[in-house]
Amino acid sequence: MLDKNDFTPLYIQLHRQLRLKIVNGEYKQGEAIPSETEMMKLFDTTRGTIRKALSLLVNEGLVHQVRGKGTFVRLSPLQYSITNFGGFTDYLKNRNEEAISKVLEQSRLIIDGTEYYQLTRVRGVKKEDVVSYLMIDTSLIPVSLFPDLDKNNFENESLYKILREQYRVSPTRSEISLSPVLVDDQMRKILELKDEEVALLKAEGNIYDQNNVRVEKVKIIYAPSIEFNIMTSINASI
Amino acid sequence: MLDKNDFTPLYIQLHRQLRLKIVNGEYKQGEAIPSETEMMKLFDTTRGTIRKALSLLVNEGLVHQVRGKGTFVRLSPLQYSITNFGGFTDYLKNRNEEAISKVLEQSRLIIDGTEYYQLTRVRGVKKEDVVSYLMIDTSLIPVSLFPDLDKNNFENESLYKILREQYRVSPTRSEISLSPVLVDDQMRKILELKDEEVALLKAEGNIYDQNNVRVEKVKIIYAPSIEFNIMTSINASI
């Protein structure tokens, strides 16, 4: 059911509910979810709202729609679409996995006259008491935008949650550049790499908030165990 | 103006027109484009259609919208977002650059009982008579879907144009996995790599058509000179 008194838009509420049912397996892979007209009755709303929620799911690649047939949970969805930069903790939480963060370095430094917090963390997941490290994540955050940010403990708390709740800043957009990088000793040790693993994937770029202000510079080194998958639509008309 | 007799949906027509004005510089970076209500009069359609076209531009990162203010052409869009897989020729054409293709290998082979055309090409651009090679591109295309495809000359013609015009198949979606790869002799020679360039970016995945049929398996090796940029929106609510 949707709460029409909630400030959250109906289509967002609906999107979350459908999403949960998919990741929890209530709607199974390959099977159809209720049709748009059915959902109109189920959730007591109009088709436009339903379709807006569904379009979000389609963009995430969680469902696909076929005219005349229905809306289906995607077969073999991409497992780790780590393109939701920044929000690692939140990301895993919604997949019922436990995020592990270990702070490697936390300092302040000045680049081009601007003072930044520098935060380097190893990120991973814990499954059945086995920890797998997936990435080394370095953030540079301007001190001027977030005074006293370094009073927080980043081992336990999500950086983005802190930004949202303490500073009312919501990271909304990323511009990331991908490149290969050669393994150095630190990476090899931290990510427990095998000898033959000599090159890794690096993502580097900027994160912007709701007002298009750059709030973070990021650099992420991905372990080979993580698949970096992207889905794109192909635009013939461009 | 929009052509209501055209089979193409109005919002797609509108999207194309707006897109053109942005890349041509008619709508300049940072400036506002006409408001939604203005466009309703300009294009004689309803707000829903306008908003659907605008949402496409927003997703591409070409504009952003601010409530109470307007819709603005995005400052500093990423120049080479090479995430429009397959459509290299088309892609460059729309940027007024000349695409160069050289066929390295063209053959048929059988994998898991299915016969494929295999086509390996070097792709690049020509600027002021200087050719820069940007990628090595291997396509596997099922013979059963496209009989006689290999009668075409892929040096001059766009593979995707052939698929669209001769077989009525439009590649619409890609699922791509990115990883680093070590340089081998062939890559070094073809892409004219320097000694210190030992690892490259590889994209590997599948391309699907409008009916969700897999029409191509691709593998692309990117030269260091090409920047692999992606833009993502960050979804706090996931």
Next chain:
DNA sequence: TAGTGGTCTAGACCACGGT
């Protein structure tokens, strides 16, 4: 023929920005 998603219309009310 009935049901599905794809498109489009014509309204409405709201939150927000700038005057």
Next chain:
DNA sequence: CCGTGGTCTAGACCACTAG
């Protein structure tokens, strides 16, 4: 205050799928 984009409603017609 007016104009902007954000959300939502209640319909309509269509193309396509399947029994």
